[in-house]
Amino acid sequence: MESTVASKLEALSKLQSIDSQLDEIRRVRGDLPEEVQDLEDEIEGYEVRVRKFDDEVAGLNDSIAQRKQAIKDSESLIRKYEEQQQNVRNNREYDAITKEIELQKLEIQISEKKIKEAHYQIEQKNSEIEGTKHRLDERRKDLENKQKELEQIVSESQEEEKKLEEERQKATTGVEDRLLSAYNRIRKNVRNGLAVVSVKRDACGGCFNTVPPQRQADIAAQKKIIVCEHCGRILAGVEQRVF
Numbered sequence: 524m525e526s527t528v529a530s531k532l533e534a535l536s537k538l539q540s541i542d543s544q545l546d547e548i549r550r551v552r553g554d555l556p557e558e559v560q561d562l563e564d565e566i567e568g569y570e571v572r573v574r575k576f577d578d579e580v581a582g583l584n585d586s587i588a589q590r591k592q593a594i595k596d597s598e599s600l601i602r603k604y605e606e607q608q609q610n611v612r613n614n615r616e617y618d619a620i621t622k623e624i625e626l627q628k629l630e631i632q633i634s635e636k637k638i639k640e641a642h643y644q645i646e647q648k649n650s651e652i653e654g655t656k657h658r659l660d661e662r663r664k665d666l667e668n669k670q671k672e673l674e675q676i677v678s679e680s681q682e683e684e685k686k687l688e689e690e691r692q693k694a695t696t697g698v699e700d701r702l703l704s705a706y707n708r709i710r711k712n713v714r715n716g717l718a719v720v721s722v723k724r725d726a727c728g729g730c731f732n733t734v735p736p737q738r739q740a741d742i743a744a745q746k747k748i749i750v751c752e753h754c755g756r757i758l759a760g761v762e763q764r765v766f
């Protein structure tokens with residue numbers, strides 16, 4: 524049976540409607556995995572930062588411990604020097620030991636200053652760690668929600684997608700091969716996946732360029748398949764204006 528242009532256009536419109544629904548399912552799902560991935564990357568970045576801060580704090584604590592030991596060493600040296608000073612034979616020896624004691628006292632002062640600085644740095648790092656951990660917790664909650672959302676969307680749309688694909692299979696059997704490959708080619712070449720559109724408000728529903736009245740009349744007559752002269756989309760009909 525020879526199918527009429529009208530029925531061909533109807534079949535193509537049906538196919539377009541199914542494909543648009545499939546596009547939408549994939550579009551919605553298409554964003555979410557990316558968002559989940561972005562969050563996972565962000566979380567990993569925060570975790571690395573927290574580990575780095577922790578390492579830095581540990582390093583500062585090590586240097587505090589070393590400085591404290593150095594102070595103890597200096598103090599015992601000073602005690603030893605002070606004992607030696609009791610048994611000197613002349614002023615020259617006494618002065619030399621005094622110099623050593625002064626040197627150790629200076630070392631202690633330097634260490635005390637360094638310890639103070641390290642404590643201050645630890646304080647700073649700890650508040651940075653706290654802030655980062657706070658953001659980390661927030662992002663983990665976001666991730667958990669996104670993952671749930673994704674799981675739900677995938678499970679919901681899987682059924683819908685399967686149903687639409689079956690419908691698509693049926694819809695394509697009603698379209699001759701030559702027309703189907705033209706349809707697929709147009710869909711691939713346009714941004715919004717619309718290969719079949721109507722004329723709306725005197726314009727192509729795909730590219731919005733004006734369609735002249737005579738051409739609109741030809742489209743409405745459905746005697747042959749007419750494509751938009753600007754974008755190449757198939758113009759399946761003219762939407763009636765409401766006056």
Ligand SMILES: [Zn+2]
Pocket residue numbers: 727728729730731732751752753754755756
């Ligand atoms: Zn167009």
